[in-house]
Amino acid sequence: MITKMNHVSIFVLNQDSAYDFYVNKLGFKVHTDAPMGPGMRWLTVCAPEQPGLEITLMAISEGMMFTKEAAKLMRDLVSKGTFGFGVFECNDLLATYEELKSKGVEFTKAPKQEFYGFEALFKDDSGNWFSLGQKK
Amino acid sequence: MTDSYPKMYLYRRIVQSKIYIDKHFADPLISDHIAGEASFSKFHFIRLFKKIYDLTPHQYLIKVRVDHAKLLLAGDNRIADVCFAVGFESVSSFTGLFKKVTGQTPSSFQIERRAAILEISKFPLKYIPGCFSGKSEMKNSNFQEVIAGSIE
Numbered sequence: 001m002i003t004k005m006n007h008v009s010i011f012v013l014n015q016d017s018a019y020d021f022y023v024n025k026l027g028f029k030v031h032t033d034a035p036m037g038p039g040m041r042w043l044t045v046c047a048p049e050q051p052g053l054e055i056t057l058m059a060i061s062e063g064m065m066f067t068k069e070a071a072k073l074m075r076d077l078v079s080k081g082t083f084g085f086g087v088f089e090c091n092d093l094l095a096t097y098e099e100l101k102s103k104g105v106e107f108t109k110a111p112k113q114e115f116y117g118f119e120a121l122f123k124d125d126s127g128n129w130f131s132l133g134q135k136k
Numbered sequence: 137m138t139d140s141y142p143k144m145y146l147y148r149r150i151v152q153s154k155i156y157i158d159k160h161f162a163d164p165l166i167s168d169h170i171a172g173e174a175s176f177s178k179f180h181f182i183r184l185f186k187k188i189y190d191l192t193p194h195q196y197l198i199k200v201r202v203d204h205a206k207l208l209l210a211g212d213n214r215i216a217d218v219c220f221a222v223g224f225e226s227v228s229s230f231t232g233l234f235k236k237v238t239g240q241t242p243s244s245f246q247i248e249r250r251a252a253i254l255e256i257s258k259f260p261l262k263y264i265p266g267c268f269s270g271k272s273e274m275k276n277s278n279f280q281e282v283i284a285g286s287i288e
Binding site (some may be wrong): 007032034036042091092094095098099102 | 144147148150151152154155188189190256260263264265
């Protein structure tokens with residue numbers, strides 16, 4: 001039986017820039033950062049209170065996972081904001097929104113009370129978007 | 137938009153104080169400046185800060201310093217140097233607080249982290265899920281320097 005998820009991938013346009021976004025802006029912790037030869041780097045981060053779930057910041061480049069054509073298509077889709085990769089949680093949405101905004105994070109929706117909860121939406125440096133909710 | 141929320145200006149001040157701690161944690165005199173950054177009474181400031189972050193400003197400062205110490209201890213740094221680099225004024229208070237927060241002394245943490253980093257550098261494929269490490273490009277690639285992360 002499946003017991004848990006321990007890795008999830010987010011496809012990014014540039015791993016250096018993604019490192020800066022997820023670590024220095026969102027405050028995530030680097031779990032593993034391992035150069036693996038020319039053009040390849042295994043980079044995973046974790047949310048501060050969730051060390052058991054590694055988020056792999058996966059470069060979209062020709063090679064391991066993508067053909068040249070697929071990589072180009074994927075880069076286009078990601079940069080156009082096609083993908084929503086998940087929902088993050090915080091203790092206080094207004095405070096987190098203010099902090100991330102002051103660090104230059106782009107929000108596409110300011111905190112708003114919806115029927116399903118208090119929510120904001122933001123984009124990472126590649127164009128992937130996320131919901132940010134407040135712990136109930 | 138968020139300006140319509142009541143007391144949003146208070147949030148902004150508390151958040152700015154938190155960011156101030158994030159940037160100036162290594163300043164030994166930071167405690168004297170934190171409440172001033174928020175521009176209201178110390179008691180009110182501490183109460184609001186704790187309401188938002190579940191920690192008092194002082195507890196948060198200790199947490200930030202210990203988090204940075206953990207990063208520095210993972211490298212080739214002497215414990216006393218790490219202590220002063222993150223803003224503590226004595227090695228004994230650093231050691232005591234570090235152990236209180238992490239459950240380990242700085243020296244045992246450093247030994248454990250260095251061993252973990254060495255392990256990753258020797259056997260990197262152990263730390264990459266099989267579906268990725270099994271790809272032929274990775275199998276044949278030459279792992280070079282491995283920079284381990286900060287999670288113990």
